[in-house]
Amino acid sequence: MRNIKLIIEYDGKKFGGWQKQPQKLNIQGEIEKAIEEITGEKVDLIASGRTDAGVHSLGQTANFKTESKIDIEKMAFAINSKLKQSIRIIKAEEVDATFHSRYSCKGKKYRYIINNSKYGSAIYRNLEYHMPIKLDVENMKKAIKYFEGEHDFKGFKASGTSSKSSVRTIYSAKIELKEERIIIELEGNGFLYNMVRIIAGTIVDVGLGKIKPDEIPEIISSKDRTKAGKTLPPQGLYLVNVYY
């Protein structure tokens, strides 16, 4: 049995998310169908984690087991030939039998793009979040630093979701300003459901002056979802990289 690791770019707009689900177009289902078309096998495609409806990926990672003899050099090309243009396998490689996209994952990098121009962008409207009110980027840069390190992010996950522990470590949290776009980047050992979008929403509240940068540690330690900012919409969010 070969174990194939894929790196996958997708435009989240028209999908109900990564996970296979009836009635809704989903990325996992589309790729499994494409793999079946080229190998004749029904495979189980395991991702590093789910992404929600509308969220984009530049580097989602997934793996599947196969008996197929297709040359690894031709694998990405063959799968892509059966896929919609809104999903692209950007790399395929053969890995050790023990490799598991979720369990082997050491960390992830996410990006959230905010367009802070007055009227937003016609061209990139589905690839960013538009905030027409001018944000205080210097304060946002101060605030984001408080998220670095190990914290219990209980207040920064969607309510009603259960996971054993809500303690996560953020290795790097930074903000870059590119003309009228504010780009938030977070690298960490793992992220809770909606965590990046809630952190981004909290940082926007700092930019709006609703929260002071030095109030962040208190908001984190309160573990109270209502103290953090709102969940920003999915079209600004990108899964950039998965680390192994």
Added chain:
Amino acid sequence: MRNIKLIIEYDGKKFGGWQKQPQKLNIQGEIEKAIEEITGEKVDLIASGRTDAGVHSLGQTANFKTESKIDIEKMAFAINSKLKQSIRIIKAEEVDATFHSRYSCKGKKYRYIINNSKYGSAIYRNLEYHMPIKLDVENMKKAIKYFEGEHDFKGFKASGTSSKSSVRTIYSAKIELKEERIIIELEGNGFLYNMVRIIAGTIVDVGLGKIKPDEIPEIISSKDRTKAGKTLPPQGLYLVNVYY
């Protein structure tokens, strides 16, 4: 009568081009409709020139005359409120009665984006042209320089189009490489129908080794459309700026 100048961004994908035409969604018609909704007047919106079906704009310029008293500070916001998200007025200003978007135009800047990665991009698929064969960018950079200056571009326009003269001056022609993207930028006093897309196609032929950089002057002076490269598709083309 006030004369209002608009700068307009649009995503060309779903439009049959700038120009008003029955049966096809077009940018001019959409904006004229929006202006009518806010002013109650049927206006004639004059652009710097047409853009084709699928071509994008970051800085198309157009003007219209109106008796409306709407504050110029609120004009862009008001028109945008009646427009699809794929069209955004990014600036509105009041100009002299003599200003005419087409006749007053002194020059334009166009950009053509080529994605030269193996599998193309899922996210930016409608915003660039994908060329999977590795191009020789150094030769493309040499070739593009031959387009600078005043030339008769008769061989670089769509056949069947008539314009009095096909002599145009290109002030600046350059190529930039950004990771796997090759970005062609042309600034000139005017461009013939399909001229940028044919120049881009010719430059791609240089990148493929079909044309040598020093053959470009001969191809230009032949004035023969069949000697130039093919017309590249519209989704890679952006009208960046219009100069007055």
